[in-house]
Amino acid sequence: MTDAFLDVMAAVPTPVSVVTAMDGTRPHGTTVSAFASLSLDPPMVLVALDRGSDLLKIVREQRRCGLNVLACAQSDxxxxxxxxxxxxxxxxxxxxxxxxxxxxxxxxWLSCNVADLVDGGDHVVALGTVISAQVGNPAPLTYHAREFGTHIALDRAVR
Ligand SMILES: Cc1cc2nc3c(=O)[nH]c(=O)nc-3n(C[C@H](O)[C@H](O)[C@H](O)COP(=O)(O)O)c2cc1C
Structure with a gap:
């Protein structure tokens, strides 16, 4: 079952983001695909972090995080x-x-206050209340079938 589960999830296209927080004066960040919109009023997002994540340790203490939604040129x-x-x-x-x-x-870009941390198996789901949001122009970086890519509107896709 585990292999089939992984294969199904690999077939789900996701955005790629870097969750960030300050560890004192040192910035820290972690790449995530498990990030989604949660609520409109209040504006909230969720992100799932592995229990062993160093970023999670910082977020537990600081109760704040940033979400950087990567552009298609940022796979590095x-x-x-x-x-x-x-x-x-x-x-x-x-x-x-x-x-x-x-x-x-x-x-x-989203700045978030962490409203709650909810256990979910081997991950912890951080529920973030969005305190500021800014959108940029670049096309997004996506992850699908274990490869980086981007989104293309069907009308512009070669079929
Ligand atoms: C495309 C991609 C998506 C990832 N998505 C997640 C995720 O949603 N949650 C997570 O905890 N780790 C995810 N990871 C793995 C973490 O980035 C990785 O374990 C990282 O080393 C954790 O760093 P930290 O311990 O400094 O937090 C992903 C990695 C890649 C390449």
Missing amino acids: LAKVFARKGAAKFTGVRWYSEDGLPRLDGVCG
Whole structure:
């Protein structure tokens, strides 16, 4: 069953985002695909973080996080932030927004207060109340069938 489950989930296209938080004066970030809109009033999102995630430890303490929705030219950043370690921001262009690390050139940005952390199997679901939101122009980075890609409207797709 596990293989079939993984294969089905691999067939679900997702956006690719980097969740960020400040660990004191040090920025930290983690690549996620398990990110979705949750509520409109109040505006809320959810993100599922592995129990072993270092970012989750910081979010538990700080109760705040940023969501950087990556652009299609940022697959290298997705790979960098999918590694472990405290130096993921080395050489990465970022700035502080609402006291949270924001990456340059993303196609969407959300600053969130973490309203709740809910256990879900081997992950923890962070429920974030959105305190500011900004959209950019680039096309999004997507993840589908274990490959990075982007979204193309059907009218423009070669069929
Ligand atoms: C495309 C992609 C999507 C990922 N999605 C998630 C996710 O939704 N949740 C998660 O906890 N880890 C996800 N990961 C794995 C984390 O990025 C990875 O385990 C990371 O090293 C965790 O770093 P941290 O311990 O500093 O938080 C994903 C990795 C990739 C490449």
